[in-house]
Amino acid sequence: MQVFSCPYCGPRPDAEFHYIGDADKPRPERSCSDEEWAHYLFMRANTRGAARELWVHRAGCGRWLVVARDTETHEVAAVTPMNAERAGT
Amino acid sequence: MSIRRSLRYSGWRLLREAFGGQQGWTPAWEDRDPEAAYDIVVIGGGGHGLATAYYLARTHGITRVAVLEKGWIGGGNTGRNTTIIRSNYFHPQSAALYDLSVSLYETLSRELNYNIMFSQRGMMEIAHDQPELETMARAANAMRISGVDIEVIDRAETLRREPLLDPSPRARWPVCGALLQRRAGTARHDAVAWGYARAAAALGVHIIQNCEVRGFIQERGRAVAVQTSRGVIRAERFGVAVAGNSSVLARLAGFELPLQSYTLQAMVSEPVKPCLNMVTLSTSTGAYISQSDKGELVMGGNLDRSPSYAQRGGFRVTRSVVAPLLEMYPWLSTLKLMRQWGGTVDTSPDNSPIIGPAPVEGIYLNCGWGTGGFKAIPAGGTLTAHLLATGRHHPLSEPFDLRRFARGELVDEGHAGVAH
Numbered sequence: 001m002q003v004f005s006c007p008y009c010g011p012r013p014d015a016e017f018h019y020i021g022d023a024d025k026p027r028p029e030r031s032c033s034d035e036e037w038a039h040y041l042f043m044r045a046n047t048r049g050a051a052r053e054l055w056v057h058r059a060g061c062g063r064w065l066v067v068a069r070d071t072e073t074h075e076v077a078a079v080t081p082m083n084a085e086r087a088g089t
Numbered sequence: 090m091s092i093r094r095s096l097r098y099s100g101w102r103l104l105r106e107a108f109g110g111q112q113g114w115t116p117a118w119e120d121r122d123p124e125a126a127y128d129i130v131v132i133g134g135g136g137h138g139l140a141t142a143y144y145l146a147r148t149h150g151i152t153r154v155a156v157l158e159k160g161w162i163g164g165g166n167t168g169r170n171t172t173i174i175r176s177n178y179f180h181p182q183s184a185a186l187y188d189l190s191v192s193l194y195e196t197l198s199r200e201l202n203y204n205i206m207f208s209q210r211g212m213m214e215i216a217h218d219q220p221e222l223e224t225m226a227r228a229a230n231a232m233r234i235s236g237v238d239i240e241v242i243d244r245a246e247t248l249r250r251e252p253l254l255d256p257s258p259r260a261r262w263p264v265c266g267a268l269l270q271r272r273a274g275t276a277r278h279d280a281v282a283w284g285y286a287r288a289a290a291a292l293g294v295h296i297i298q299n300c301e302v303r304g305f306i307q308e309r310g311r312a313v314a315v316q317t318s319r320g321v322i323r324a325e326r327f328g329v330a331v332a333g334n335s336s337v338l339a340r341l342a343g344f345e346l347p348l349q350s351y352t353l354q355a356m357v358s359e360p361v362k363p364c365l366n367m368v369t370l371s372t373s374t375g376a377y378i379s380q381s382d383k384g385e386l387v388m389g390g391n392l393d394r395s396p397s398y399a400q401r402g403g404f405r406v407t408r409s410v411v412a413p414l415l416e417m418y419p420w421l422s423t424l425k426l427m428r429q430w431g432g433t434v435d436t437s438p439d440n441s442p443i444i445g446p447a448p449v450e451g452i453y454l455n456c457g458w459g460t461g462g463f464k465a466i467p468a469g470g471t472l473t474a475h476l477l478a479t480g481r482h483h484p485l486s487e488p489f490d491l492r493r494f495a496r497g498e499l500v501d502e503g504h505a506g507v508a509h
Binding site: 001002013014015018019034035038039041042043044045046047048049051053069071072073074 | 334336337345346347348349350394395396397398399403404405438494495496497
């Protein structure tokens with residue numbers, strides 16, 4: 001079991017969270033081509049090693065979170081609110 | 090080390106060796122050092138990679154072929170799955186693909202002169218209530234139209250076929266009926282890898298272990314060589330059959346795939362005398378069970394739901410596999426769980442594989458099998474070999490091209506997204 005430290009709820013088991021996808025994936029403009037849209041919709045970084053992932057604390061506060069996690073060791077480096085991340089960029 | 094290509098396994102050979110002190114056996118296949126160039130390099134020495142190499146040599150007569158394996162052959166998902174073979178898929182494209190695979194498995198031991206121990210003991214997908222059985226009957230009708238041998242059977246027939254199921258109507262997961270595929274079954278997974286390896290090597294294919302691909306060398310947008318832990322190897326075409334690591338290889342070549350890698354667990358009990366006749370699957374819970382020839386009860390279920398390359402799963406999912414099986418087969422509680430392990434599977438958005446050319450010229454993909462790659466090995470090998478040899482799709486692999494995502498032509502086997 002992995003433990004994610006939700007910034008709102010504290011340390012919680014991974015079963016409460018649901019994986020969404022890559023954290024750093026800009027949504028293309030509405031005028032984009034089919035290929036660009038398919039790329040946004042379907043392609044995944046699927047990183048081996050240090051990854052930045054989007055999760056939702058579904059069985060908790062319901063907030064969307066950016067989880068910095070190693071997909072080989074399952075080590076969680078940081079969990080930050082998605083909104084805070086987006087506001088900072 | 091050299092291999093006498095004429096060495097065939099047979100009862101006569103066994104007898105001869107028994108009287109000859111077992112001195113005449115030669116290695117099943119030769120572990121080769123890489124050469125500088127091949128016609129075709131297949132990356133990944135699992136079932137799909139080895140089968141691809143075998144069919145390249147046998148069907149297409151292309152024998153300057155190397156299979157590059159970073160570890161040992163059959164050491165990834167080929168050696169970690171629960172060995173179930175079936176073709177009960179919903180869409181006609183999938184039914185054709187997996188039914189080809191079952192058909193090839195039926196004659197594979199003879200073809201490879203290697204006993205893969207394919208046991209067509211049948212499989213039952215158990216429905217726990219009437220609405221579930223009716224939903225499954227709809228799927229069964231679709232499969233029958235595609236020519237798959239599938240039947241809906243009632244509660245009495247289900248219990249007759251697997252008498253150790255809990256018959257109580259008050260059971261937590263009661264037996265209401267089942268979908269039966271008689272041609273489904275299990276095989277010996279290591280034998281599938283070794284059988285293909287031996288037959289491919291006998292036709293001249295080089296099997297190169299401990300050879301990790303670390304990069305692609307491209308000239309004018311075309312892949313012309315791979316950088317490996319054992320030097321640069323050039324080839325005309327490259328096949329990539331590396332399951333959970335497909336995205337890693339794709340990144341080396343400069344493109345992305347619509348795949349996510351997860352851990353799929355499997356586990357076995359201590360070995361006991363024969364008690365289960367078939368493969369049984371609980372449709373609601375995704376848990377399934379069969380008995381190996383060694384006597385162990387082999388169990389599996391759903392994915393660990395966090396992206397992972399760890400090749401190990403968590404206890405929560407182990408429990409989610411064992412718990413419903415204990416309700417269906419209460420006597421299981423007297424057995425010890427002996428071993429539990431995990432493999433890294435590459436899941437695709439529509440739960441269908443990706444077979445076809447990659448965005449980089451010269452590279453061809455065999456990936457996205459997700460939780461069900463083992464059953465598809467002979468078909469995957471046949472279709473990938475066709476691609477590599479001709480540069481064009483076999484009609485059966487056409488629907489599984491990578492470009493289906495941009496076209497919106499998904500082959501959504503979501504209902505078959507049960508792990509096995």
